[in-house]
Each structure stands twice: as C-alpha cells, then as structure tokens.
Amino acid sequence: MSRILVIDDERSIRNTLKDILEYEKYSVELAEDGVKAIDKVKANGFDVILCDIKMPGMDGIEVLEQLVNLAPDTPVVMISGHGNIDTAVESIKKGAFDYIEKPLDLNRLLITIRNAMDKSSLVTETKILKKKVNKKYEIVGESAALKAVVEMADRVAKTDARVLITGANGTGKELVARRIHDQSNRSAGSFVEVNCAAIPSELIESELFGHEKGSFTSAVKQHLGKFEQANGGTLFLDEIGDMSLSAQAKVLRVLQESIISRVGGDKHIKVDVRVVAATNKNLSAEIAENKFREDLYHRLSVILIRVPRLNERLEDIPLLANHFIQSICDEYGMPAKIITDDAIAELQKINWTGNIREFRNVIERLIILCDQIITAGDVLKFAAPLK
Numbered sequence: 001m002s003r004i005l006v007i008d009d010e011r012s013i014r015n016t017l018k019d020i021l022e023y024e025k026y027s028v029e030l031a032e033d034g035v036k037a038i039d040k041v042k043a044n045g046f047d048v049i050l051c052d053i054k055m056p057g058m059d060g061i062e063v064l065e066q067l068v069n070l071a072p073d074t075p076v077v078m079i080s081g082h083g084n085i086d087t088a089v090e091s092i093k094k095g096a097f098d099y100i101e102k103p104l105d106l107n108r109l110l111i112t113i114r115n116a117m118d119k120s121s122l123v124t125e126t127k128i129l130k131k132k133v134n135k136k137y138e139i140v141g142e143s144a145a146l147k148a149v150v151e152m153a154d155r156v157a158k159t160d161a162r163v164l165i166t167g168a169n170g171t172g173k174e175l176v177a178r179r180i181h182d183q184s185n186r187s188a189g190s191f192v193e194v195n196c197a198a199i200p201s202e203l204i205e206s207e208l209f210g211h212e213k214g215s216f217t218s219a220v221k222q223h224l225g226k227f228e229q230a231n232g233g234t235l236f237l238d239e240i241g242d243m244s245l246s247a248q249a250k251v252l253r254v255l256q257e258s259i260i261s262r263v264g265g266d267k268h269i270k271v272d273v274r275v276v277a278a279t280n281k282n283l284s285a286e287i288a289e290n291k292f293r294e295d296l297y298h299r300l301s302v303i304l305i306r307v308p309r310l311n312e313r314l315e316d317i318p319l320l321a322n323h324f325i326q327s328i329c330d331e332y333g334m335p336a337k338i339i340t341d342d343a344i345a346e347l348q349k350i351n352w353t354g355n356i357r358e359f360r361n362v363i364e365r366l367i368i369l370c371d372q373i374i375t376a377g378d379v380l381k382f383a384a385p386l387k
Contacts (some may be wrong), residue, residue, distance in 0.1 A: 026113075053079070175192075198371075206263050208251065310352040
C-alpha cells in the first residue's frame with residue numbers, strides 16, 4: 001500500500017485529507033508541523049508528501065528544502081490557501097513536484113498524487129535498472145594485479161585525461177572503460193562504444209563523424225556520428241589498432257581541435273567528448289610497421305592501463321565463479337548452484353587463453369550440464385577436456 005505523509009498545522013484539514021486518502025486505499029500519516037514531519041521522514045519512507053506552506057515555526061518552504069536533501073526521490077506536493085504565482089514558482093524551483101491552492105479541488109489532488117506516484121515508481125524502476133546494468137559491468141576480483149587497475153581507473157576518472165587500455169582479448173577492457181565513465185564527472189552523459197575492428201574501413205569515418213544526406217549512394221538521410229552522440233560523455237574506441245590510417249588522421253584532428261566535420265559536409269561542429277581507447281595489439285610494433293600513427297598513439301596514451309590476463313590473477317577465480325554462477329542462474333530463473341572447493345582448484349589449473357570471456361562460457365556450460373552441486377569431476381568432464 002502506498003504511503004502518504006500529510007503536513008498541515010490545521011487539524012481539520014489533516015483529518016479530512018486522511019479520510020479522503022484512506023478511502024482511496026492509501027496509508028496516511030499526519031504531522032502538524034515541520035519538525036515532526038522531518039522526524040517521520042527520517043524514521044519511515046513515504047511515496048508522496050503533501051506539505052502546507054504557511055505553518056508556525058518552520059514554514060513549508062523550509063520543510064521542502066530539508067525534504068529535498070533528506071528524501072530527494074520522494075515527490076513533495078505543496079498546498080496553500082495564501083499562495084500566489086511567486087510562491088508556486090519558488091516551490092517548483094526548490095524541488096516541489098507540484099503546487100495546489102486551497103480550497104483543494106479533490107479531483108486535481110487525486111490526479112496529482114497519482115502522477116507523483118508514477119514518478120516515484122519510475123525513479124525506483126530506473127534505480128533497479130541501473131543496479132542491474134552496473135552489476136553486469138561490475139569488475140570482480142581482489143588480486144593485487146586487478147586492484148592496481150581499479151585504483152588507476154578511479155584515480156584518472158575525475159579528470160578528462162585520455163586513457164589507452166591494453167590487454168588480451170576477453171580480459172575486460174570495456175569494463176575498465178565503463179568504470180572510468182561511471183566514476184567521472186561525465187557519468188550523466190552517454191557512454192558510446194565503437195568497435196573499430198567490426199566496421200569496414202570505408203564506413204568507419206561515417207560511423208565516427210556522421211554524414212550528410214546524399215554524401216554517398218546509400219546516404220538517404222543525415223546521420224549523426226559517434227562523436228556527436230557522445231557529446232558531453234565518453235567515446236570508447238575499442239580495438240583502435242584496427243582503425244584505418246585515414247580515419248586515424250581524422251581522429252587525431254578531433255583530439256587536437258575538438259571539432260568534427262560530417263562526411264559530405266563542410267560545417268565545423270564543436271564536440272566535448274572524452275576519448276577512452278582500447279587495443280589487444282602491440283601498438284609500438286604497429287607504429288614500426290607504419291600501421292598506426294605515432295602522433296595518435298601519444299595523444300591517446302596520456303594514461304596507460306594494462307588489464308592482466310586471467311592466468312595472472314588465478315586467485316580471483318573463486319570470486320569470479322560465484323559471481324557468474326549467481327548472475328547466470330538469475331538469468332535462467334533457477335536457484336544458484338554450488339561449486340565445490342575441489343572444482344575451483346581444477347578451474348585454477350586451466351590455461352585460460354580466452355580469459356574472462358572464456359571463463360564465463362565454461363561456467364555457463366557447467367550450470368547447464370551439471371546437477372545442483374558442481375564438482376571437480378564436472379570440471380574435468382566439461383571444461384578441461386575442451387582445452
């Protein structure tokens with residue numbers, strides 16, 4: 001049952017609102033002044049708060065200011081019989097969901113409460129979804145090698161320094177890039193990923209910088225590139241070592257000038273983007289073979305972060321195993337399976353050439369093919385023989 005707090009110094013209004021709202025199947029609590037209301041909010045959570053403006057002692061605007069800090073996700077509806085436009089505007093500016101004048105219109109009040117409930121539900125759903133997303137991209141492990149990576153990522157996140165993440169396939173370079181974005185001042189902006197290896201060389205410039213309508217045969221409408229899509233946020237250039245030399249030259253220009261031009265256009269567009277790049281290649285060797293621009297490398301590698309292979313942090317395998325067992329079983333809607341210490345020991349003996357990606361696949365295979373308890377024999381049967 002949804003819970004509503006009514007704050008008003010007039011007993012008759014408090015009781016009338018309580019009767020009306022309880023008839024509508026809401027759970028209602030009352031407070032005759034701001035101090036008692038604040039105490040109630042500290043002790044209990046509410047879905048909506050109705051607050052009078054003119055009250056002795058602490059007035060409604062002061063209460064609103066404290067409620068916004070104390071329960072920022074709870075909608076507060078201000079009510080007053082002495083208000084005017086200025087009061088309403090001030091209330092909204094200070095964070096009120098809505099403003100209603102006395103005498104209260106019952107229909108408007110109930111509609112406002114329903115709308116406030118919808119907002120509250122959306123905020124809750126958004127938080128749940130964010131938690132699920134964050135859990136999906138969680139960096140799991142406590143080894144010294146991984147802690148060094150996380151500490152470095154957190155240290156550089158608050159700056160706008162460009163970062164080059166290196167490491168073998170499947171080590172989790174994208175997770176490090178996402179952590180840098182999530183911990184940065186740009187976290188409210190977009191995290192836009194480009195897999196440079198997956199885009200044909202003739203299309204990479206259009207993908208990155210966009211194109212104007214008619215700039216080439218299939219350009220039937222204007223297309224915004226990844227740089228524009230990431231404006232105000234972070235652009236993650238994955239597998240940057242596979243980018244064509246012509247595209248590299250244009251990326252270098254953007255990094256130098258923060259200006260792009262769409263393919264087929266001559267307009268200069270200012271962009272505010274933090275670039276984080278990643279590669280599994282040895283860029284020094286690529287530079288020596290004239291496959292990668294040295295000046296671009298130096299622009300990208302203000303900060304270098306190397307993500308270790310799974311074989312370099314075998315002590316993280318117990319945590320990784322239980323993390324993937326929980327998440328995969330949740331996806332399949334089944335109770336989490338149990339893995340024995342002997343099974344963990346067998347997993348630690350495997351040469352994980354595919355790193356975390358391969359490890360997760362093996363765990364998923366074990367979940368599908370094994371009983372409730374995953375044993376060392378199961379690992380030998382379903383994982384090790386495949387090596």
